[in-house]
Amino acid sequence: MDMTRRDFFKLTGATAAAAALTAVGVRKVAASTGEPLRIKYSKEYHTICTYCGVGCGIICHVQDGIIVNAEGDPDHPISEGTLCSKGSSIFNATYIYDEKGRPRLNPARLTNVLYRAPRSDRYEVRDWDWALTEIAKRIKDTRDRTLVQTVDVGGRTVTVNRTNAINWLGSAWCTGEENYLFHKMCRAMGVINLDHCARL
């Protein structure tokens, strides 16, 4: 590498530098103290950072099916092991440490299907099958009442099969495969109010 880490810090400014330090710091500690235990028996999985559009590489260390550590992927050609403060904190999205330094689930993560009834002031836990069945009924009810089948365009009857009564938003957070299926589902429902963060 032509540029030293010091150069990189100078160029990227304080926050990015601090973030890089976090990533590199973990590796350094791992080399010199008892820390390697945390990842010694773990398996590595490669993922892509879920935040900005740079597409940095992240390695997740997994032990017994649980992520025990996440850090920059040194083999990744764009990020070369470095991450910003959000990317370096990605472990924190699912796990936080308790007072004894043990990881536990971030309480903000949703783990159940929730339902709020009309005029209610709370959510109730429901199961997937109930929720998906009820959602299908809501979509069908709205669509069947509002679908415009044909319109007259200058004396010609044109099949349009659309509804203006359902909005779909999202998502730049999801994968290409997910978005492809979202699009198919939207057009199958006749949805035309369709947008996501490219325009938000």
Added chain:
Amino acid sequence: MTNHWNDYQHSDVIMAIGGNTAENHPISMKWIGRARGRKGAKLICVDPRYNRTAAVADLYVPIRPGTNIAYLGGLINYILQNERYHKEYVEHYTNASFLVNENFSFDENTGLFTGAEPDPVRNATKYSMQDWQYQTDAQGNIRKDPALTDPNCSFQLLKKHYSRYTIDNVSRITGTPIDVLEQSYSLYSSTGQAGKAGNILYAMGITQFTHGAQNVRAVAIVQLLLGNMGIAGGGVNAQRGQSNVQGATDMAMLYHIIPGYNPCPQQGAHPTLADYLARTTPQKNWWSNRPKYIVSLLKAFYGANATAANGFGYQWLPKLDGLDHSHIPAYKYMRDGEVEGLICVADNPLVGGSSSRAKLGYQKNLKWLVSIDVVENETASFWKGPGMNPAEIDTEVFILPAAFSYEREGEKANSGRWIQWMWKAQEPPGNAKADLWIVNEMFKKLQTLYQAEGGTVPEQITMMSWDYDGPDGQIDIVKVCREINGYRVNDGSLVTNFVGLQDDGSTACGNWLYSGYYNNLESPATKKRIRETEGLGFHKDWSFAWPLNRRIVYNRASCDLQGKPWNPDAPVIWWDAAQGRWVGNDVPDIPGAWSFEYSTENPFIMLPEGVGRLFSIGYQGIGGLLDGPFPTHYEPADSPVPNLLYPQATYNPVSQRFYEDHTVETDEERQRYPHIATSYRLVEHYQSGSVTRNQPWLVEMMPEMFAEISEEHAEELGVKNGDMLIIESKRLYKDGEQGHIRARACVTRRIQPLMIDGVRRHVVGMPFHWGFMGMSTGDSANDLTPSVGDPNTTIPEYKAFLCNVRRA
């Protein structure tokens, strides 16, 4: 991006305009740094704030929010007046020599092009574009003047249009000191010679305006004039703010397109498939392949139900009504009671959307709302929001718990179009599920319901091909990848790439641009992880870049007329005379069947005229903007000053305005909201903050909503650093009552008052990450922002609006 992140290392001058790359794409600085370290590259930062990119730039250019076209128009004028452009490139690779219809003109009083007429439907102006055309001869060939002297050629029209954008005029509009303007123009235009590369990178500080698309056009004109397109280290590089905003756009999570940048059918122009193909397929160059992509897409959608006899199922695709159905109007339809249901996937418009407080009230009209997310967000729980009474809100809300990125597999396309695979590291917690599982189960339920009960046009749902379950009855992602990549219908074999697609129903392909990303089951291209050990950083064996694994698009333009690289130190492709074909470090952007001569005449293969557009119009149905062939300085919709270049103009007359009395229009209002505001992001938080405001490490680093004001402004207000501020805008003014948001004052020299036409104006900067839910809560900057949009894209004008500030 036309180029990619690693390619920044080849730039000689980098201009970051309308994007704070050091803060919001920190790892980009690795490659900017490498260009500076290796070849002494210079970094220019153009921004209203002395931000983190400015802090490490060679030159900082302060600018008033919303005046990028004045700044870039000044750069275009400087390049033309001082003959800094790349002459051979401009003459041969752009439409500089093309003659334009003699009736075309621009009125410097009104700021309008030929053909302006009232648009009563939108209560705005629209253009009849009949005079925005090239001159043609009797055979239909475009007439040209290679000497570039004809007053009606694109080049001379460009020169005339920007002759008003003198440094003095630009400085009066943008507030940029004259000497800084000159320095930046001189430095950036130094790349207008063979062997030099200038790179313009931007983000939402270019796009989120009522003239956002024209801002991008202005960037493109600069890059064409300087010969910076197609070369290593050059390009028009949109830095994306989300990990798969590129991919979600490719997959058409947008009302106006279907996958692969094909227009969504319109009831007026496209009643049948034959009409659609006739109206959208040009005679020449790449888009002449459109019928293959559309028929293959319909085969992917409707499978065996798509036959030549039924137009491959075209009648089941919804047709648009000619109106706008993007985010802003979709919420207006909700206000008006037309929208009953909202399905919101990892989106949070009550924080991230414009005029977000008004939207909070509109959502009360929903019968049902489905939120798919990893956390509970403001949009799902709007009924808990400020001023809401749950006992009066009838909306049913379903929250479906989703997986975090490392709890699911699939690909995401980064800004450089690299389609990179993510491997799943762990199961999502509790009953949370991956979105792919959720959408599969959701649609299967709906399809089963329609199969059992029928309904209104049930075929639209029942005829959709939906067979993604594996042997275990769960979603099998390979089946989805296979369909997106494309396959032959007769034997199911995967196509190698989109060259294998047909328009007769013999192939199916969900997105032609992605064709090739999963072209074999054993070792699909998207999963490749082989780093380049020597070379120019193209990393052709790392993932797959659309299209065809090409890393720099329009790379024919990286070579001169003889096919030799303009820059032999960073050659992208070149003509191998011995072999009689194009070879190089990248996949040539030249169809294999094209002759050398044809490729030289058509370096910009996506355009029917084959060359880059200085003068931009729709030609053979491809491209063109609704608000003019040349970017023109208009004020933002909320502006403190008149239009200094065109006395009778103000803001973009073609822009999208959905709400009456929504923007600042009168002098009384300009006094009520005297300050210029802009919004932005912080490295510690992400978009609406719903994910990052729930992470203790990030909240500790950036705990609270704040607003940046200058020291001079703070003194006038009697405010000290850390005091609480009240910020007001027209959007929170209703029935004589002024609403506001609260934010902690960050008094800083990073923001300086600007001299605008001799008057000192204050600028206020605010991050937009906060909302009323989560571990860290705060007021939303977007409560203040106007719901006005660009005429081409309807992106809201988040980055320039007026406000008032006072001490709390």
